[in-house]
Amino acid sequence: MKYDVIIIGSGVVGAGIARELSKYKLKIAVLDKASELPSGASRANSSMIHGGFDDKPGTVKAKFCVPGNKLWHELKDVLDIHLDECGSYVCAFNDAEIKHLEELLEQGKSNGVPNLEIVSGDKMREREPNVSKDIKAALFSPTAAIINNFEAVNALIESAKINGAELFLETLVTGLLFDDEKNIRGVATNKGEFSAPVVINAGGVHSGEISSWVGDTSFKIIPTKGEYYLLDRATQGTIHSFLFSCPSKAGKGITVLQTAEGNLMSGPTATEQDNPDDTSTTPEGLAEVLKGARRLVPDFPVRLNITTFAGVRANTESGDFEIKTLKNPRGFVNVAGIKSPGFTSSPAIAEYVAEMLKEELSDRITLTPNEKFIPERKNIPRFLYLDMAERKKLAEKDNSYAQIVCRCETVTEGQVLEAIRRGARTITAVKMMTRAGTGRCQGGFCCPRVAEILSRELNIPLDEITRHGGESKLLTGRTKEPLLKKSKEAE
Secondary structure, three states: OEOOEEEEOOOHHHHHHHHHHOOEOOOEEEEOOOOOOOOHHHHOOOOEEOOOOOOOOOOHHHHHHHHHHHHHHHHHHHOOOOEEOOOEEEEEOOHHHHHHHHHHHHHHHHHOOOOOEEEEHHHHHHHOOOOOOOOOEEEEEOOOEEEOHHHHHHHHHHHHHHOOOEEEOOOOEEEEEEOOOOOEEEEEEOOEEEEOOEEEEOOHHHHHHHHHOOOOOOOOEEEEEEEEEEEOHHHOOOOOOEEEEOOEOOEOOOEEEEOOOOOEEEEOOOEEOOOOOOOOOOHHHHHHHHHHHHHHOOOOOHHHEEEEEEEEEEEEOOOOOEEEEOOOOOOEEEEEOOOOOHHHHHHHHHHHHHHHHHHHOOOOOOOOEOOOOOOOOOOOOOHHHOOHHHHHHHHHHOHHHHOEEEOOOOEEHHHHHHHHHOOOOOHHHHHHHHOOOOOOOOOOOHHHHHHHHHHHHHOOOHHHOEOOOOOOEOOOOOOOHHHHHHHHHHO
């Protein structure tokens, strides 16, 4: 299979690069080992679009965060995604922390963050009455926002596919291929070889390992786990903004936020670990999250928790992004070590990578504008947010929208069917695209119904349906079959 560009990884960075490159007449392949998107850190994160004041001027992160923030606000309507322009507060509890807020304010101004201001604790509590009475002051960033990260990644990759890019899931890259001059000619995978003169490494926590395949060990990925609490949507309105404590060397610390869908959430921790794929939660980590949450919001209602989860981010020893083309071998591009504010920065990174290919790899590929590029993409109808007249109209047009599958999130059969038409093949893929299973019961009621619809529409046995690919099957056989088998063996 021959392509012009292969992108390893379809997190928010890889998907963003794919969409940006689809603006050109290129044959693009996006490879990801996951069975659905988003996966990895793009799935398990704080869903924050940062203002851009936390990054040291002159760093790569500072270069991309503010323009990335601006681009997300522009893409919101183009890609039909949830973006809550809620603003953020960094909270100070003492005079030393207030001094730090002043430093962040000046740093933010240097980075070009608009309309930053320090407000008193009392002023903050006029908007956020449930925050701690011990907060003395806060740095307010009005351009900070909360995004639906599930929607955002799927929107980017769907837009890329609309414009000709090809996505290959459950495709694990096992090595790189080189020509006689030892330059890039493609990749080897568990599904065969893919050929291309340019390979972009957007492999997240595995980006360091992939880079080492070409001998580039100039950076090291330090997998860093962050654990979270996610509370029921009954908590909606507890707070309205994204809340930070003053950052430390370990990172931005425990935050409290209201998701784009109205759930209260808190996290993450920052625990370095050897295993880049270990996303288990721990009693110690969750206790740290709760302590941090209650420092900001004393009555943080953890009794309404519906799930806990963890993500692993790709920290580097320098703490900065690693974005560069390699001179040797020609055709290899690193977009690695993308941690916070990576989600925010991703659309700006994508634009930069496209320009970098034009300037530095013109001997490998030619970027001719695609005059047929379609920028818009429509989301699956969000039945939950439609008024009764809109719901009735949709159901009259397609009766499947009159059948509720997920009661917690008011997801209809019509939405599930549309997710399948767009490529969903697992329970989790449907969840990522429709939010079926993200509510109070966490799929306890809707999961069997989603499995039935997948089985019917994909024409595969029910016991072959998986939660997230591989061997994650929901069913092992019919009730009592193991007992009958054991009885026959005894005879």
